[in-house]
Amino acid sequence: MTARPAPPLSRRLSRVLVYLAAILVALYILAPIYLIAVMAFSPRAVVYGYPKPLLPTQISLETISFFINSYGILDSVKNSVLVAVFTLVISLAIGAPAGYALARYIFPGGDIYRILILSTRAFPVVILSIPLITTYISWGLDDSALGVALLHTAMALPTTILVTSSIFVGVSKDLEEAAMTMGCTRAGAFRRVALPLALPGLAASAIFTFMLSWNEVFAAAILTLQNQTLPARLIVQLNQSPIPFRFAGGFFILVPAIVFMLFARRYLFSLWGVKLR
Amino acid sequence: MAEIRIENVRKEFGKVVAVKDVSLVIPDREFIVLLGPSGCGKTTLLRCIAGLEQVDGGRVYFGDRDVTDLPVRQRRISMVFQSYAVFPHMTVFENIAFGLRMQHKPDVEVKRRVQAAAELLHIEELLARYPAQLSGGQRQRVAVARAIAYDADVLLMDEPLSNLDALLRLEMRAELKRLIEELQTTVVYVTHDQVEALSLGDRIAVMKQGEILQVDSPLTVYDRPAAHFVGSFIGNPPMNFLPARVIDGGAGLTVGEARLMLVGEMADAARRVGSQEVWLGIRAENIEPLTGPGPTTLPGRILVVEPLGSHTLLTVRTAEAMIKVNARADAPFRADQPVWLKLSADKVRLLDKTTGRAL
Ligand SMILES: Nc1ncnc2c1ncn2[C@@H]1O[C@H](COP(=O)(O)OP(=O)(O)O)[C@@H](O)[C@H]1O
Ligand SMILES: [Mg+2]
Numbered sequence: 001m002t003a004r005p006a007p008p009l010s011r012r013l014s015r016v017l018v019y020l021a022a023i024l025v026a027l028y029i030l031a032p033i034y035l036i037a038v039m040a041f042s043p044r045a046v047v048y049g050y051p052k053p054l055l056p057t058q059i060s061l062e063t064i065s066f067f068i069n070s071y072g073i074l075d076s077v078k079n080s081v082l083v084a085v086f087t088l089v090i091s092l093a094i095g096a097p098a099g100y101a102l103a104r105y106i107f108p109g110g111d112i113y114r115i116l117i118l119s120t121r122a123f124p125v126v127i128l129s130i131p132l133i134t135t136y137i138s139w140g141l142d143d144s145a146l147g148v149a150l151l152h153t154a155m156a157l158p159t160t161i162l163v164t165s166s167i168f169v170g171v172s173k174d175l176e177e178a179a180m181t182m183g184c185t186r187a188g189a190f191r192r193v194a195l196p197l198a199l200p201g202l203a204a205s206a207i208f209t210f211m212l213s214w215n216e217v218f219a220a221a222i223l224t225l226q227n228q229t230l231p232a233r234l235i236v237q238l239n240q241s242p243i244p245f246r247f248a249g250g251f252f253i254l255v256p257a258i259v260f261m262l263f264a265r266r267y268l269f270s271l272w273g274v275k276l277r
Numbered sequence: 278m279a280e281i282r283i284e285n286v287r288k289e290f291g292k293v294v295a296v297k298d299v300s301l302v303i304p305d306r307e308f309i310v311l312l313g314p315s316g317c318g319k320t321t322l323l324r325c326i327a328g329l330e331q332v333d334g335g336r337v338y339f340g341d342r343d344v345t346d347l348p349v350r351q352r353r354i355s356m357v358f359q360s361y362a363v364f365p366h367m368t369v370f371e372n373i374a375f376g377l378r379m380q381h382k383p384d385v386e387v388k389r390r391v392q393a394a395a396e397l398l399h400i401e402e403l404l405a406r407y408p409a410q411l412s413g414g415q416r417q418r419v420a421v422a423r424a425i426a427y428d429a430d431v432l433l434m435d436e437p438l439s440n441l442d443a444l445l446r447l448e449m450r451a452e453l454k455r456l457i458e459e460l461q462t463t464v465v466y467v468t469h470d471q472v473e474a475l476s477l478g479d480r481i482a483v484m485k486q487g488e489i490l491q492v493d494s495p496l497t498v499y500d501r502p503a504a505h506f507v508g509s510f511i512g513n514p515p516m517n518f519l520p521a522r523v524i525d526g527g528a529g530l531t532v533g534e535a536r537l538m539l540v541g542e543m544a545d546a547a548r549r550v551g552s553q554e555v556w557l558g559i560r561a562e563n564i565e566p567l568t569g570p571g572p573t574t575l576p577g578r579i580l581v582v583e584p585l586g587s588h589t590l591l592t593v594r595t596a597e598a599m600i601k602v603n604a605r606a607d608a609p610f611r612a613d614q615p616v617w618l619k620l621s622a623d624k625v626r627l628l629d630k631t632t633g634r635a636l
Contacts, residue, residue, distance in 0.1 A: 177329055178362035180349040182427070183379030196366045 040251035067248030080229040086149030087213040091156045099164025152213040167201035279340040279430040286335035295321040297487035308464045312474040313484035319467040355429035359436040361420040363408045370404040376427030394426040505633035514601040521557035535575045546636040556628040561601040563624035567617040574617035
């Protein structure tokens, strides 16, 4: 047995550099998150103090509970969740069938349709805001979770449609046809074969939509007064709030993003050892 | 188990006519092969039989059932796809059980029949695995097992062996043949590989540009092609075609200098058409290469000598055409040497010069 020759120095060096760069990028993103988390779990006295400790000295829920019990915060969290769930459900209910149709059927105007879908993103919400608010008021949708969700759906749909269409392109049409030869209806073949295979991708797309809605500030801020979502409330309140409130608020808005990233990662890797886009 | 009757079936994709008014009767329990070059409409015709494509004209019958307007699931077919289309999210067992489950068979029967199908294809060991854990050849077996596990009137196969490597294809071909003989079901099998068609089919339907040119047993298709195209598509090497002339009102034939007396069926055909220019078709193995001239020989010069083990393939240039000739393996032929070709009069085919159809 001969030992495998060591890779040349230049190769090893470039590997080291790649890892260094990756570590730097990770630190750049993770360090603030870490510091915010440390503060969020420190008692108020520590949070007010200076310099602030790099390691948690005393773990306490004081700061977090101060934030959560602040007036209107819990309600806005509830609103945020409601809006995000509405958005997710509506945009998947409309976007997934549209994506499926784009993936499976060749129809006249298909290419133009694709471009039109994207062009909806060309309208800045800022310009739309005044006509939108007047329309919402006349429809009685203003200051409601459903109203915000509808606008978020409009913002999310282009990506939902294009992403789901590429997911369904990745699920071979032969599979559905095979199911049909064995006794499935078209819908049955979709449910038994295409849907389970597309599920990991659809879940990832749903999470993406959820996050888009959870993080969206502008539309949520202009469309609501009382029933604000969390970002809409924080954007108004953060500048005038005590320091513990800011740290806890920052932490609170970060948490779902991180949790969902972990969840999405699990799903983005294939479920059955199959590579799906 | 059913006869398949196809009447004037037509399928168009925009301007492309993929299947041109094809009629074909496939008797119960026949193994028929649709053979033709890529793009000639084999898959489309098969999908019309399956119901995966709606026909633009004509009717399809299974036995006395008119299935033309039935959806796929009500036609009682099973199909093996070129891509296998094995469901990646189900175990091999659930894949094979799929058709039975759709027919709401009791669990005991599902189990028994999955087991039986798996045994026929030697994949009993793989039942618990997912398709991603199988090789291409094993996936192919799963696809076939899945298609035969439940009762269907007809079994349709679209190039099931084309994605296997050469050795595996040879092995699987023989196994398929044995399997289908056991099954006693009507099979429509699509391939572009003429060797596969010759070895498998009870009959071969040769297709070109959406039309069926000939439907006959493998040996008939090989020996007596109904058209120029059939002769040149089937066989390795393809049939030789030489310009010839019918003379004396059909009594004889001239090819260049050589004169040939016609016998049997071809003599009748020649008498029918009278004196005219025709194509003479003859296979390499029906030409004998001689080292000296004879009364009915065609002179030429050897261009290439290819020893193939069982025989030696000669490429001969004559005044009329390039001709492939089989010589005995031990025959002492060399390139650039003059040669005289003796055509077996009882093996020639005469074809119309303009239509390419056999006379
Ligand atoms: N879904 C389709 N849309 C448009 N044209 C098609 C479609 N399917 C087949 N064709 C065309 O029909 C012809 C026959 O195709 P096919 O039946 O797949 O040939 P084969 O299986 O013999 O290779 C080809 O010219 C092909 O391009
Ligand atoms: Mg094909």
